[in-house]
Amino acid sequence: MTVHSLAPETLGTGDDPLELDTHSPSGTYALVFDVPELTIEVGALGEQRVPAGSYVYFGSAFGTGGLRRVLRHRRVAEGDHDVRHWHVDYLGGHPDVTLSRVVCVVDSDVECDVAATLADGPIAGFGSSDCDCTSHLARYETVDEALAASTAVFRQKG
Numbered sequence: 001m002t003v004h005s006l007a008p009e010t011l012g013t014g015d016d017p018l019e020l021d022t023h024s025p026s027g028t029y030a031l032v033f034d035v036p037e038l039t040i041e042v043g044a045l046g047e048q049r050v051p052a053g054s055y056v057y058f059g060s061a062f063g064t065g066g067l068r069r070v071l072r073h074r075r076v077a078e079g080d081h082d083v084r085h086w087h088v089d090y091l092g093g094h095p096d097v098t099l100s101r102v103v104c105v106v107d108s109d110v111e112c113d114v115a116a117t118l119a120d121g122p123i124a125g126f127g128s129s130d131c132d133c134t135s136h137l138a139r140y141e142t143v144d145e146a147l148a149a150s151t152a153v154f155r156q157k158g
């Protein structure tokens with residue numbers, strides 16, 4: 001199983017190995033964010049304090065469009081899409097938050113497995129309103145640590 005680690009700016013441009021501009025494979029993904037300390041409103045979870053650090057959000061895309069969903073997340077992070085539908089939209093759409101990396105595996109439904117292994121974030125229920133997981137958000141000190149942890153858990157669980 002191949003773990004793809006992609007720069008957000010290459011997604012959907014014809015330069016990404018998943019060819020998301022023309023294909024829509026299913027899979028599980030991790031969005032790696034660099035976050036300053038902030039307080040944000042997260043939909044039904046209400047106002048949340050988010051300590052500074054690097055965060056990994058785990059999601060899956062097995063419906064129509066598949067992993068092309070990460071293109072939507074990138075547009076939210078760039079400020080090009082204002083609709084807040086999922087918890088991650090509130091974090092990723094904050095103007096001071098940077099989407100640093102996208103990590104994904106194709107045709108592997110391991111969202112809850114990887115979240116259960118890594119997620120110990122500051123917001124209980126984040127991204128997990130449709131499952132029994134505590135959270136789908138994990139915090140690390142640096143982007144490199146977040147990237148290494150998400151890549152390793154995909155290799156282990158995927």
